Amino acid sequence: MSAATPGPALAPDERVGMPEADEVVPAPADPREPGDVLLEVRDLRVSIPTPAGPVHAADGVTLTLRQGEVLGVVGETGSGKSVTCRALLGLRPTPKTEVTGTVAYPSLGVDDITGLPPRRLRRLWGRHVAMIPQNPMTSLDPVKRIGDQVAEALGDTVKGAAARRERVIELLRQVGLPAPERRLDAFPHQFSGGMLQRTLIAIAIAQNPAMLVADEPTTALDVLIQDQILGLLLSLQRDLGTSLVLVSHDLSVVSQVCDRVAVMYAGQVVEIADTATLLTQPRHPYTRALIGALPSAVARDEPLRVIPGAPPPLVGLGPTCRFAARCELHEAACDEWRTELLAVGAPTRPDSHHSRCRRADELDAAAAPPTTPKDQGEQR
Ligand SMILES: Nc1ncnc2c1ncn2[C@@H]1O[C@H](COP(=O)(O)OP(=O)(O)O)[C@@H](O)[C@H]1O
Ligand code: SF4
Ligand SMILES: [Mg+2]
Numbered sequence: 001m002s003a004a005t006p007g008p009a010l011a012p013d014e015r016v017g018m019p020e021a022d023e024v025v026p027a028p029a030d031p032r033e034p035g036d037v038l039l040e041v042r043d044l045r046v047s048i049p050t051p052a053g054p055v056h057a058a059d060g061v062t063l064t065l066r067q068g069e070v071l072g073v074v075g076e077t078g079s080g081k082s083v084t085c086r087a088l089l090g091l092r093p094t095p096k097t098e099v100t101g102t103v104a105y106p107s108l109g110v111d112d113i114t115g116l117p118p119r120r121l122r123r124l125w126g127r128h129v130a131m132i133p134q135n136p137m138t139s140l141d142p143v144k145r146i147g148d149q150v151a152e153a154l155g156d157t158v159k160g161a162a163a164r165r166e167r168v169i170e171l172l173r174q175v176g177l178p179a180p181e182r183r184l185d186a187f188p189h190q191f192s193g194g195m196l197q198r199t200l201i202a203i204a205i206a207q208n209p210a211m212l213v214a215d216e217p218t219t220a221l222d223v224l225i226q227d228q229i230l231g232l233l234l235s236l237q238r239d240l241g242t243s244l245v246l247v248s249h250d251l252s253v254v255s256q257v258c259d260r261v262a263v264m265y266a267g268q269v270v271e272i273a274d275t276a277t278l279l280t281q282p283r284h285p286y287t288r289a290l291i292g293a294l295p296s297a298v299a300r301d302e303p304l305r306v307i308p309g310a311p312p313p314l315v316g317l318g319p320t321c322r323f324a325a326r327c328e329l330h331e332a333a334c335d336e337w338r339t340e341l342l343a344v345g346a347p348t349r350p351d352s353h354h355s356r357c358r359r360a361d362e363l364d365a366a367a368a369p370p371t372t373p374k375d376q377g378e379q380r
Pocket of ligand 1: 048050055075077080084094
């Protein structure tokens with residue numbers, strides 16, 4: 001398969017953050033290059049009103065994603081991964097959810113999508129950004145045929161019934177569905193979980209978007225199928241030059257396939273770095289604990305390590321360190337520290353190594369976990 005350039009940049013009058021105009025100007029040729037900043041998230045806050053008070057599911061999330069890059073987002077259940085990732089597409093969990101900060105797509109000419117209504121966001125969805133959901137069993141319309149659902153995802157990018165049918169077959173073949181021409185009339189209940197997830201991936205890539213967000217795309221599948229689907233996603237990402245945000249609760253998964261990793265804890269990114277740096281020189285105690293808890297980080301005859309305690313509920317949290325109650329390195333000064341995501345060492349680029357721990361510089365290589373998952377994996 002030849003490398004393809006993801007969908008074109010938004011023409012000025014198509015910009016989702018801009019006033020609407022009567023005429024739609026044709027999109028110019030794609031000016032983007034691999035390595036350009038595609039997504040820039042600054043101080044993203046998502047507050048969901050609940051009877052117990054607002055749940056701060058994302059609380060000051062800052063991160064960047066470059067064209068063609070794979071960014072892993074990892075953290076325990078309830079740390080805000082899904083809410084954050086859906087906010088990258090302008091989606092909010094409830095209509096009354098408050099969203100502040102900025103979510104910009106600089107290379108698409110989009111300044112900020114927070115607060116935009118769905119009518120304006122639709123110009124972004126499918127063509128520029130798309131999501132692969134967690135549960136394939138519930139994500140397709142049970143009463144619509146597979147072929148029709150994939151065809152819908154083409155939007156108006158392919159004209160004519162015959163050409164649309166051909167493109168649907170091509171997409172289903174691209175995602176590894178055997179004999180796709182014989183499956184167009186099938187309904188979702190006739191497909192296995194793996195086939196449904198392949199179909200959802202076909203839907204997500206139908207318009208060759210610049211960015212895919214995959215929220216735990218293999219969690220609901222059998223173990224054997226999980227590897228196949230992850231492999232498919234990564235080979236498509238490489239072939240199509242797409243940027244990928246891969247969400248997982250499993251550090252061993254993201255560390256094997258991602259260029260960079262953002263570690264989330266209690267609604268915040270607590271550390272972000274390129275994968276090798278994060279694994280060998282973690283600069284936040286939570287990341288160190290996650291690495292230490294990996295099955296590959298303990299000897300065969302040792303019990304698995306767990307991180308004592310539990311994350312705090314995301315209601316009424318103050319500005320100080322949220323990991324303090326579980327942190328081995330906690331000291332009195334931490335209780336005064338208003339956490340910020342700060343560059344570790346001398347910052348070279350906005351996407352260089354950052355940590356929210358005030359003692360990050362003390363966690364140098366000498367204090368890193370004794371072995372990295374890769375080292376251990378090779379010994380096992
Ligand atoms: N619709 C909702 N109403 C109330 N709280 C919600 C809603 N959606 C998510 N939350 C809360 O937001 C927090 C983050 O959730 P989520 O992003 O789904 O976590 P993760 O994906 O990391 O498991 C959790 O405390 C969750 O209970
Ligand atoms: S700021 Fe203090 S309590 Fe928080 S992670 Fe760092 S050392 Fe631990
Ligand atoms: Mg989730």
